[in-house]
Amino acid sequence: MKFIQKTDPMEYLEGQEQINSNIMQRVLGAANSVEFDKFNATDVEHALSKDNLNLNDLQALLSPVAANYLEEMVAKAKATKERYFGKNIYLFTPQYIANHCDNNCVYCGFNVNNDIKRAQLDEDDIIKELKNIAKTGLKEILILTGESQTKTPLSYIAKACELAKRYFDIVGVEIYPLNSDEYAILHASGVDFVTVFQETYNPIKYGKIHLGGNKRVFPYRFNAQERALMGGMRGVAFGALLGIDDWRRDAMCTALHASLIQAKYPHAEISISVPRLRPIINNNRINPRDVTERALLQVIAAYRLF
Template sequence: MSNFTSVLKQYNWDEQWENIHSKTPLDVARALEAKQPDLEDFTALISPAAQGYLEQMAQKSSTLTKNRFGNTMQMYAPLYLSNECQNICTYCGFSFTNKIPRRTLSDKEILMEAQFLKQKGYQHILLVTGEASQRVGVDYLYNAIALLKPHFANISVEVQPLDQQDYESLISQGLYATLVYQETYHRDTYKTHHPKGKKSNFDYRLQTPDRLARAGIHKIGIGALLGLEDWRVDSFFTALHLNYLQTTYWKTRYSISFPRLRPFSGGIDPKVQMTDADLLQLICAYRIVFEDVELSISTREPAKFRDQLVHLGITSMSAESKTNPGGYVVEPQSLEQFDISDERTTESIAQMLKNSGLEPVWKDWEPLL
């Protein structure tokens, strides 16, 4: 059975770097005029040559976003269930080698955290765990979804990659979407940052969206951890992956997230710095080439910058996030997975959106429909 691994093997990282950096202003102008832009146009739009076209890109991205999504912003919140993890990941606060207190929420604690988010108005909730199959495996996730299903319209997960039959089980219980980031599409760099644990299996992780789509998931979120490698090349391969998924599994919806490497206790510095202008360029490139895809921004980003992005391509955002298990109510002072930049309350961000002419949307999809 085919999967994205066979597609990825047809491309060379260094050749893609050369292709991106060889783009000219004429290539960028042509991409902006294209009626049906393709991956080569995307390559031009993320190239250094496109930096001088950022205003035109932003204007086009804004227009396309408004035409497709209207004046709305989908709101969601993460709920961290556990920081236990069997993997060694050099950039993550939950890494197995980090000497931190480990915590996995009980049923009662899950509901306490959920009640806080429910009172804030959230209907979309993202369950997050470390990758520890014994403590937070399929049975734990199945139970958590069962607990939360009566309280939320949409339940998504960002957890360890699973087999297809496991996803089928969770979908039958009410799972709506799954986020799984490849972190980097550069095999050697991936190996450097994932030396131990199940996550060290590059291809198993790479093929997770294939298993998800075959299991019948409603939405899949992908992305790269921006900063582990050259952001332009990693973004090309993320776009290649998205294009493959949209073509192969056209019934499934897709989202792209833009996590920039953030500090944590004992963490690493980014290999490649990505400026705010770089990230804006990337977001606009995605919107121009992939007009219907959901583009999401988290509270990793500063408040002022997030306020600017809400009209320029982003269609989904989190607010008041806590990245530690029990962080909302149960144990607010426990160690977070990474530092949060935008610490505003849900209410203040909702008001910012309204002041910007946007409607915060707490629920946009009903399973019965």
């Protein structure tokens, strides 16, 4: 199957819900104006002296000069985390129920044009997996699919989540973005939170590596978390695939995106994932930026402090 769809990545497709929100404009505006090289040691020290950080402080902590303060950042991030969450660690496990996908993303193994074995669990298979995972004592599960609305329609995912709720206290989904009324259906089926990775917040780079499928539409994906909260979800998760583009800018956009959603929906539980692109096929088409261990640590510490 060849799926080719030449559309402007900023243009919505038929049936995709457009909401009244200015959060995307605010995030992209910050991305276009930030100059990480302008920050100096004084800026970083000032950010580390504060309990409540603003956008300028976040940018300072993600700047090149902040790498010299990594130990101080990590120490304060650890103290901040323990202040609000104690020494608790929350565990969950992902459960893929299908790997079909309609998208043409040059960096992904699930790419619709890739010749791989596709599989999809039926109801009995799903129950079997859920029972075995529940035996471990885990109370939270994340239901995942590839992004195929044709092979894994909303009804199929909703049924899987309904089954998952029988065995787990908390059910999340990481699937293709939906309209708010569709998220409401999943919420009624037992789903508590939604994860959507933006991959990169650079619309130009986004268009170059997402060549076809519904995922190609940048703003529809961007607003997925807000639509999920409009559909009644308790929490939403964010993430950029660091390395696709400038990791400092994508990390800043991720944190700003999450914070603006939190400010607009103060009841919502917010989380951020920190995936990193590693050497893969099609490297020459992506030109990934190296995200070192120290860079990854800097991002995580900046997220926690912000």
